Amino acid sequence: MDSNQPPHQPDGFQQNPGPHSPHAQFVPPAALKHSGPGIASFVMGLVSLLGYIISAAAAGAIMAPYLEEGMLDGPNSNAVLGLGVVGLLMIALVLINVVGTILGIVGTAIKNRKKIFAIIGLIVNAVIVLSIGLFFIYFMASAAV
Numbered sequence: 001m002d003s004n005q006p007p008h009q010p011d012g013f014q015q016n017p018g019p020h021s022p023h024a025q026f027v028p029p030a031a032l033k034h035s036g037p038g039i040a041s042f043v044m045g046l047v048s049l050l051g052y053i054i055s056a057a058a059a060g061a062i063m064a065p066y067l068e069e070g071m072l073d074g075p076n077s078n079a080v081l082g083l084g085v086v087g088l089l090m091i092a093l094v095l096i097n098v099v100g101t102i103l104g105i106v107g108t109a110i111k112n113r114k115k116i117f118a119i120i121g122l123i124v125n126a127v128i129v130l131s132i133g134l135f136f137i138y139f140m141a142s143a144a145v
Contacts, residue, residue: 030112038107038118044100045124051093052128059086094132100125 062082066075075083104122108115 032112032114035107035110035113035115035118037103037110038113038115038121041100041104041107041121041125042117043121044096044103045121045128048093048096048100048128049124051089051096055086055089055093059083062086094129097125097128097132101129 062079063075066073066079100121104118104125107113107118108122110118
């Protein structure tokens with residue numbers, strides 16, 4: 001018997017340790033890193049959610065004194081300026097969500113990386129962008145009627 005040939009089983013079959021064989025060598029899987037764009041997308045989604053909460057609270061605090069009954073005066077110039085700043089903050093947050101959605105898509109497309117943060121970031125950012133877009137379309141349509 002040639003020493004270069006693989007050993008034979010008693011029934012005549014060759015012993016070939018395939019990947020699912022009990023004799024196969026165990027190779028641990030390579031540790032995958034998280035995708036960088038996915039983490040960025042996830043963080044952008046969380047920061048924007050916090051920003052929306054702060055914006056709504058700030059707008060409510062600015063307008064609260066003018067919402068009392070019997071109040072005939074409109075908001076002063078400081079209140080209007082504050083509401084303008086809140087509006088600009090909301091526009092910036094929407095842009096952050098659009099960028100976060102793009103980064104979430106990129107993070108899910110990267111091979112050999114963990115995708116959990118990319119998927120969560122994509123979902124959070126896309127839901128926010130779609131919700132704001134649908135609100136905008138609804139209110140524009142209702143204003144036209």
